[in-house]
Amino acid sequence: MTTLRLAFGSLRFRRGAFIATFINVFAGAAVLMAFASLLDTARGDSVSAADASSLRTIAGAVGGWGLVIVGFGVASTTNLAVRQRQAELALLKAIGATPRQIGRLIVGEGVAVAVAAAALGVVPAVLIGRAVVEALSRTDQIRHDVSHQFGSLALVAGPSTTLLATLGATALAARSAGRVSAREALSHATVESGAVGKGRVIAGGALLAAGLGCALAIATGLKDEGFTTLSVAGQACIASAIGLALLSPIMLRAVALPIELATRRSAAASAYLAVSAVRERTRQIAAVTMPVTVLTGLAVGTLYIQRIHDDTNAAEGIAVTVEDRGVQTLNLIIIGMISLFAAVVLINNCVASLLARTQEFGLARKIGATPGQLLGAVAWETGTAATCGLALGTVSAAIGIAGFAYGRSGSVSPDLDRMPYLAVVALVIGLTCIASLPAARRSLAVPMIDAAGPTRG
Known part of the structure; x- marks a missing residue:
């Protein structure tokens, strides 16, 4: 009690x-x-x-x-x-x-x-x-x-x-x-230490292997099984996306050095602060990367798998059936509902992680950092997190798309319109900016003396 x-x-x-x-x-x-x-x-x-x-x-x-x-x-x-x-x-x-x-x-x-x-x-x-x-x-x-x-x-x-x-x-x-x-x-x-846990690496690797296995199954034994083929292709995208999302802290650590080398000559304080945050707060920043990965993998994968299915049926002269319309409706419902949830998680994690750093921002201002430099650092951090998430999500979507495309058309790289992908990228960037910048400004609005002291959370 x-x-x-x-x-x-x-x-x-x-x-x-x-x-x-x-x-x-x-x-x-x-x-x-x-x-x-x-x-x-x-x-x-x-x-x-x-x-x-x-x-x-x-x-x-x-x-x-x-x-x-x-x-x-x-x-x-x-x-x-x-x-x-x-x-x-x-x-x-x-x-x-x-x-x-x-x-x-x-x-x-x-x-x-x-x-x-x-x-x-x-x-x-x-x-x-x-x-x-x-x-x-x-x-x-x-x-x-x-x-x-x-x-x-x-x-x-x-x-x-x-x-x-x-x-x-x-x-x-x-x-x-x-x-x-x-x-x-x-x-x-205030500082994270240690490598990514073994359990997380094992779970991420297992899910990624499951996604690759689903894609291989589609390309070989489940080529023309109707709803089953589409369903397994979707599972390939989702399993791969979650697996790569769990492994995202490893990628964030890996990109910290290239970012530092690329920005070293500019001597920009914002870039230096951002690189330090990526190194010291990898798992906290990964809380933004993970929903981006899932959102991108699921949205891009489902949209293009459905497009390949429709184009292949049209090329083969196959009439659209009630079952096909049902599958299309189901895919749109799945992508709509779960993508909406992933977007909510992305916004919440952005806001929660930045509002909790009020004291950190106050201490940085005490030692000479300006609000503009801290806003720039936040932009670099969230940009890095979103870019890594987009890259990992694109890989997870490509796994499902390649398997499905090869099973249906014999090619792993079909000619597809880029507009749906660019729309998803724009959505992710927009959500990240909408969530992160106002939250950072709110944290910086606290007077420096108050912010540098104990916070209640």
Whole structure:
């Protein structure tokens, strides 16, 4: 009970620090409940067997990968929040708290946020689910008399899967926090140390291998299996994107030296500060790179795989069937919902990471850095994070696209319009700028003396 009271007290004291996690869980719960409601709709008395099968397929496809993406997004935000609280957790250890009690504190906070977010996500989930059913009706994927139902499956499956994803994410964050000693956390509260964990490298490598395996399967044994081929191609993009996102801190460390060499002659203070931040705060900056990677990989991969499918059918004189329209609608729904969630995670992580650096910016101003130089440094940092994410996301999309293109047309590099890719790049850059620059200005708006002192988070 003492740990539970401490968790609720921490939530009250650090309300701002939990907003990002709350918004991520809220968006994830709304998406998962919305698509779980399709299972309730499929159970309606007037729903035909074909319509019920279509609704279950969409619910399973979006819900399954949605759970993975939601867990991934919540994990990145939770880990970011825990790293920003190293000094606080170190003080708890210094006064006798055990790693298990620290873990219960972090998990308790996560569960409280998840329950509140899931409860508030019911109304938007109903609206999203209804919009999906109406979209399926307009494209003749289901009959027009099928009405949306939001019942027990949505109310049970949605919150439970959201809570499961949050529990997994907070448990991993708690385990990581428990391994850091009090002395270590107090002396390195603002500086990250150590290489990327072995578990993270293994998980990232396994997911990347799974993505490559899916692409190879499409290119060889699943060439003309209709929906199955498209589904596996999408899985290749998603698995590769998450795998590369987990490995993104390695890439960020690798690009720090080239950036330093490229900017050394300019003697720009902003570039120097940015390179130092990339080196010392690699995993915190990776919290921006990871959602960019997932967003880019999923959006670019799905758009071009669908384009290749349509172009190949047209070249072969294959008429567009109801199944083809259904697959296209499903792909657009998947890319819309999960990309929207990835965009929310990107914005939240940008804002949360920069608002938590008020004290750091205050200390930098104390030793002579100007607000303009710090804004320039933030621009360099976020630009580096976004560029790395775009590069990794492009690679993950190319894995799925190449496998699908070779399976359908015999070529791994089909001639495709660049506009969808450029649109995704513009979207990522726009979201990053919209999130990072106002947050940095808000941190710099705090008077230098106040900012350099202790902050409440």
